[in-house]
Amino acid sequence: MANISLRSFIDIIDQQGLLQRVQRSVDRAWEPATLAKWVFQGLPDDKRFGLLFEKVAGSKFRFATGLIGASTASYAAAMGVKPNEINQKWVDALLKPIPPVTVTKAPCQENVLVGAEVKLSDLPIPTWTPGKDVAPYITNPVITKNADTGIQNVGVYRTQVLDEQRIVINLNPAGQGTRNSRTYTDKGKPAPIAWVIGGDPAMLLAATAKLPYGVNEAEAAGGLAGEPIPFVKAKTIDLMVPANAEFIIEGEIEPGVSLPEGPFGEFAGYMGGVAPRPVARITAITHRNEAIYYGFTSQMPPSESTIMQSLTNAGVILKQLRYDLGEYTVTDAWIDLNYGGAMGHAIIAMDPRDAAHSKRVGVLLATMTSLKRVTVVDSDVDIRDPEHMDWALNARFDPGNDLVVLHGEGQFAHMDSSVRTVNGRPAPASKIVIDATKKMDTGPFSLPDKAYMDKGLALWKELGLPELDPPKRALYRIAQS
Numbered sequence: 001m002a003n004i005s006l007r008s009f010i011d012i013i014d015q016q017g018l019l020q021r022v023q024r025s026v027d028r029a030w031e032p033a034t035l036a037k038w039v040f041q042g043l044p045d046d047k048r049f050g051l052l053f054e055k056v057a058g059s060k061f062r063f064a065t066g067l068i069g070a071s072t073a074s075y076a077a078a079m080g081v082k083p084n085e086i087n088q089k090w091v092d093a094l095l096k097p098i099p100p101v102t103v104t105k106a107p108c109q110e111n112v113l114v115g116a117e118v119k120l121s122d123l124p125i126p127t128w129t130p131g132k133d134v135a136p137y138i139t140n141p142v143i144t145k146n147a148d149t150g151i152q153n154v155g156v157y158r159t160q161v162l163d164e165q166r167i168v169i170n171l172n173p174a175g176q177g178t179r180n181s182r183t184y185t186d187k188g189k190p191a192p193i194a195w196v197i198g199g200d201p202a203m204l205l206a207a208t209a210k211l212p213y214g215v216n217e218a219e220a221a222g223g224l225a226g227e228p229i230p231f232v233k234a235k236t237i238d239l240m241v242p243a244n245a246e247f248i249i250e251g252e253i254e255p256g257v258s259l260p261e262g263p264f265g266e267f268a269g270y271m272g273g274v275a276p277r278p279v280a281r282i283t284a285i286t287h288r289n290e291a292i293y294y295g296f297t298s299q300m301p302p303s304e305s306t307i308m309q310s311l312t313n314a315g316v317i318l319k320q321l322r323y324d325l326g327e328y329t330v331t332d333a334w335i336d337l338n339y340g341g342a343m344g345h346a347i348i349a350m351d352p353r354d355a356a357h358s359k360r361v362g363v364l365l366a367t368m369t370s371l372k373r374v375t376v377v378d379s380d381v382d383i384r385d386p387e388h389m390d391w392a393l394n395a396r397f398d399p400g401n402d403l404v405v406l407h408g409e410g411q412f413a414h415m416d417s418s419v420r421t422v423n424g425r426p427a428p429a430s431k432i433v434i435d436a437t438k439k440m441d442t443g444p445f446s447l448p449d450k451a452y453m454d455k456g457l458a459l460w461k462e463l464g465l466p467e468l469d470p471p472k473r474a475l476y477r478i479a480q481s
């Protein structure tokens, strides 16, 4: 899809029945987030929608959540593809990244607030886990930069509002945002940082991609959009920011300063703890006219966070396995939508070259990612179909021979309740690789020959039996019968 604004994307999902608008004024302290929780907890993937709140008490701006990540359908709409084309779109975008283009005039800077005009409470930043979160949180893409290379990074890091002009940001010590900001703060200098609220859907999708350090996600976003994403120089800091964002919050991380962050409702389904994290001072808020504040819903999965991270990183691992690591017999990848993106369960489909190949690829994937479980099946299994997966586990998996436990390889989130602690700190955990590919030729499937099945289908229609929409697993099996 060519680069489109958040506003045209809202029109697209509205037309597709993937959006609900709320006209009456809402209380940002609980109403938007609680309704979003009902969307994710109360509805299956194919019935969910994004929410656009036209009026938020105490703010002149509209508020939206779940626009991209309510469901597989809305995620696909953000890419301009059908749901079954998501992985291929990611692979193509990562193979042909397009660097951003610099512009000098930007919609995101139609209004520029600096000094005493900077008031975070003017923005409809919600409380995401009412009754439990310590404060309102910004849950949006964050831009940082390496001072030495000049290369920027985009990742989503939740950010707690402290007061009108200060925030504490959950920069994970192992993450790329931390690595970048330390290139400034280790030298005693403030590190530039910007939060991107809304804007090009491609940019928002790319923010959730786990790409190698030194790769600017904005290039992957250009690859997704098929054209460069326009970036403009920020007003008060030395960073380039997406020109079409609805809001940009500009700030500086203060060297040597940290404050307790949390509690906040976490992606794994529990409340996260409190830990010291870097503090930033907000130097400017810039925004479009009539701006829409779009925050990602996280907390109890499935959530917008898990759906976006899972669908994005399935495409990323497929590209990495096939093109960066030469495992071209891998045909498909899927990460379950119900846990923290690249931390949960991945299934890959492949055509193993030899008896140990599938196990090797499974171990490779488990080792190079934060995934806890990797299941490998043959490419004649529909990896998105739990019924077909269960059949493969029964028909092609011998626990004694086909299970690999990687002891001490896992570093799970502290809110994973299987985590043991040593001296109050999470102990290294384990991962599993399940190789559910065929180990021997088991002969033909126990279905009539394909010619009979085809004739049977014609007979079905002739008899006027109820309409049939055969699942992929049936088609795969019949094709081999």
Ligand SMILES: Cc1cc2nc3c(=O)[nH]c(=O)nc-3n(C[C@H](O)[C@H](O)[C@H](O)COP(=O)(O)O)c2cc1C
Pocket (backbone or CB within 6 Å): 139, 140, 153, 154, 155, 156, 157, 158, 159, 170, 171, 172, 175, 176, 177, 207, 208, 209, 210, 211, 296, 297, 298, 304, 305, 306, 308, 309
């Ligand atoms: C809504 C949301 C909130 C997130 N919060 C955090 C966070 O606070 N800290 C973190 O390290 N990752 C968080 N993530 C995951 C990262 O955005 C993701 O792993 C990303 O790839 C990190 O970028 P990086 O690899 O460039 O550091 C969040 C993701 C989403 C969608």
